[in-house]
Structure formats: C-alpha cells, structure tokens
Amino acid sequence: MQRPFKQVDVFTGVPYRGNPLAVVLDGSGLDDAAMQRFARWTNLSETTFVLQPTAAARAAGADYRVRIFTPGGELPFAGHPTLGSCHAWLQGGGQPQSTEVITQECPVGLVKIRRDGQRLAFAAPPLKRSDPAPALLARVSQALGLRPAQIMAAQLLDNGPVWLGLWLDSSDTVLALTPDHARLKSLGQKVGVAGAYHAQQATSLIVRSNREARAFAGHAKPDEAAPDLEVRAFAAPLGVNEDPVTGSLNASLAQWLIADGLAPARYLVAQGSCLDRAGRVHIERDAGGQVWVGGESVICVDGTVTL
Known part of the structure; x- marks a missing residue:
C-alpha cells in the first residue's frame, strides 16, 4: 500500500x-x-x-x-x-x-x-525526578570519563523516557566527553549531560538583561543568538550512541534546572555539535509555570x- x-x-x-x-x-x-x-x-x-x-x-x-x-x-x-x-x-x-x-x-x-x-x-509532560543511586552515578561517571568534581548536580528524570541527567561544570566539559558507549549500553541507562557556555554560573544566567531575554523569546533567528547551554544525549541502550537533538531530554532538563535555580526561565540550547549538527532548542517557562520546548x-x- x-x-x-x-x-x-x-x-x-x-x-x-x-x-x-x-x-x-x-x-x-x-x-x-x-x-x-x-x-x-x-x-x-x-x-x-x-x-x-x-x-x-x-x-x-x-x-x-x-x-x-x-x-x-x-x-x-x-x-x-x-x-x-x-x-x-x-x-x-x-x-x-x-x-x-x-x-x-x-x-x-x-x-x-x-x-x-x-x-x-x-508543552513538557509532567516530570518525575529523584536522586540517582550512588553506585549508578559512579558507574556512569566512569563510562563518560568524568571526575566527581565535574558533576555539579545529578537527577533521574522521567517524563515518559527515563534519563540520568548530569549538570556539568561547563560546556567545554560537555563537548570534550568521549563516552564508552558499550559500557553505557551494559548499564541500560540513557544519559543526558548539560553545561553552561563561557563558564557562566547559574546566577549570571538568571540575572541577564531583559533585552537578552527578549532575543531568546523568539525575536532572533537561532543562528543569530549565542546558546546558553550545550547538551548531549547518550542512548546506547536504544541502539543510538548519541542522539543529535533530543526534545524529551531537553524538556526534563529544563524542568529540573529551572526549578532548582540552575538555569533561567528562558534559554537557548545547542545540541549535536560533536556530530556536525547545529541543533537549536528554545526553552521557555511561561507565567503559569508550564515549560515549552520549541524549534x-x-x-x-x-x-x-x-x-
């Protein structure tokens, strides 16, 4: 047919x-x-x-x-x-x-x-999140080649798909990762990592100017605005070593990071850089608290x- x-x-x-x-x-x-x-x-x-x-x-x-x-x-x-x-x-x-x-x-x-x-x-689906087991976090960190000091925060994120979300110390750390995908596959856990550009601290992201915020609200083309965060998604258990751009992961990361004060209510994500892609994901939490994920x-x- x-x-x-x-x-x-x-x-x-x-x-x-x-x-x-x-x-x-x-x-x-x-x-x-x-x-x-x-x-x-x-x-x-x-x-x-x-x-x-x-x-x-x-x-x-x-x-x-x-x-x-x-x-x-x-x-x-x-x-x-x-x-x-x-x-x-x-x-x-x-x-x-x-x-x-x-x-x-x-x-x-x-x-x-x-x-x-x-x-x-x-509209990002409802999120359930929890602290990961220390043993799981340690094994995933080893598979990613991360030192404990490079992981600023970690959560298990469930909005349908379940991701282990890691907030890293910088976008440079995110981009430098060379994961052991076979090891990640054996752990059976999808992993999403995020880090801020220019070694920005969360506080500097949150207090940026209203002019910048308006730009990321959609009044500038994606390629004209510098991203705030770099994200990578490793899904070896699904047969995909690295996903170029991932909406569900960005949804759950946004709900977590915004709620915990690690990211502002509106920001721009770059993803796929290590795969020669130029994905851009626009995140916004509206006045009612709903997180929207766009592109x-x-x-x-x-x-x-x-x-």
Missing part, C-alpha cells in the same frame, strides 16, 4: 543540520511488527506513524495520534518526533480543532503543541512509501 511519507529535519531551520525523523502520515492497518520493521529499516533514531485519535482522546481535543519507534522498540513519548510529526501533519493538510494549539495523543497522554512564529513548541523543522524528503 502506498502511504504518504515525509522525512523531516527537526530543531533546525537549515536542512541536514538537525535531527532527522521519518514520518508515515497514514499508519492505519499496520500492526506493531510492521511498524517496528520499518523503523529498523529507516535506521533513524525515531520513526513515527500518524493515526486517527481514539474516540476518548478526540473528545478531549486530540487532533491525531502518533506512535514513536526507535530501531529497538516503541517509545511512550519523545520530543523531536512530536515536533517533526506535527510539522509533517500540518504540511500534509492537517487541520487542528483549535486555533490556539495542536493536540497530539501518544502513550503518555495528550501533548499540547503551540505555534511560535516559524517554530513549534510542545524549527524542515521537510527534506516528501513522497510516498510502500508499506
């Missing part, structure tokens, strides 16, 4: 510099095995299948349902597939029920997505797939 298909580059306005996503815009009639087989064939970090929402979700405002697969299995939620699927759905003629937001159904529930100029931004997307492949 011929099905509409798009390959989208997410968290970038420039083709081939973000995180690619394969989107099958009509996944009806496909069973789990067929979806998994196709996701394994695309060999991208994620492949999505867009479906009609369930009756209950549609009644609650859902515009479409999405299932998200890595080469190794299905995910309950992921950020770049959320934005990329929404972009593909809209470009394919999707009409949201609301003029305010687009609502996606996925295994974690209903996810709100808003338009923000040329970008889309999703641009571009379609690189547009056609049909036999599936």
